[in-house]
Amino acid sequence: MPEGPEIRRAADNIAAVLVxxxxxxxxxxxPRLKRYARVLRGSHVTEVETRGKAMLTHFDNGYSIYSHNQLYGVWRVVKGHKLPKSNRSLRLLLQTPAHSAILYSASDISVMPTEELPQHPFLAKLGPDIMNPDLTWRDIERRLRQAPFCKRELATLYLDQSFLGGNGNYLRSEILHRAGLHPRRRPAELTRGERGRLARSTLEISRRSYATGGITLAPRLAASLSRHNLPREQRRFYAYGRGDLPCYHCGQTIVRTELNSRGLYYCPECQPGD
Known part of the structure; x- marks a missing residue:
């Protein structure tokens, strides 16, 4: 499933041709949405916003389209009106005189008055958007101390969209590795310095992934691995997807475990349990 950085990049591409x-x-x-085609046709897009893993396309007639890619949804932007060949199901097509924005395969789509968006079931429970440029590390550190979150294991907390919208599986492993914290630890057990380090790592890793198109490694390390002609998938992450491979920091073997059938990766040396 695409995470906050990927959805924000998709929104940027769509905004570039629709706004x-x-x-x-x-x-x-x-079929349940087809009646809205007449409502939106002829209007102008004012903004393409993201909230967590959801995308909101706002129109000047007071309506918005809510879409969530879930596991299989994908956006495509093409010049002109000739659609690319695809075996995917077309779910939404928005065309200007010059471009087409196409959403394939997603099924979680709604059209509603913009003023009613706060009542949407997903958005109503969503925490701060991890890609919001106004979000600070102090905001995250403060949430780590709040009662709904402080006693939960980091491994589960960092997938909870009510804590931070847009976090996901690869970001979880990468953020915790960067912060040097074991996934089973809880915010209430952390020192003030550890909470601050975790909060800063949360922003650093997610924003780096956005800027690089999905690479969380520090630029110098990523460049070094690239010079060795490693495939992109082997030079993207510190921990995620690197089970049984050496940690880039200490050389210890990265451990892969599962939590609720989802892969979780960490370094036992850099992220000790105590």
């Missing part, structure tokens, strides 16, 4: 443009054609692949 301030008249929507000349609208098509919904889900």
């Amino acid at each position: 301030n443009q008249e929507i000349s054609s609208v098509r919904f692949g889900l």
Whole structure:
């Protein structure tokens, strides 16, 4: 499933061709939404916003499209109106005179008045967006101390969208590795310095992933590995997906475990349990 950085990058691509443009054609692949095509046709997109893993496309007629890619959804932007060949199901098509923005495979799509978005079931429970440029490490450190979150294991907390919207499986492993914290530890057990380090790592890793298109390694290390002609998937992450491989920091073997059927990776040397 794409995480906050990937959804924000997709939103940027869509905004580049839709914002301030008249929507000349609208098509919904889900029968329950087809009536909204007439409502949105001829309007202008004012903003493409992300909240966690959800994307909100706002129109100047007071309506918004909520979409969540879930596991299989993917956006494509093409020049002109000729759609690319695809075996995926078309769920949403927004066209301007010059471009087409297409959402394939996703099924979690809604159209509603913009003013009613706070009542959407997903958005109503969502924590601060990890990609919000106004989010600070102090905001995150403060949430780590709050009652709903402080006694939960970091491994589960860092997948909870009510804690921080946009966090996901690879970000969880990478953030905890960067902070040097074992996944089974709890915020209430951390020192003030450890909470601050975790909060800073949360922003550092997620924003680096956004800036690089999915690489969480420090730029110098990423460049060094690239010069060795490693495949991209082997030079993206510190821990995630690197089970049984040596840690880039200490050389210890990265451990892979599972939590609720989802892979979790950590270094036992850099992220001690105590």
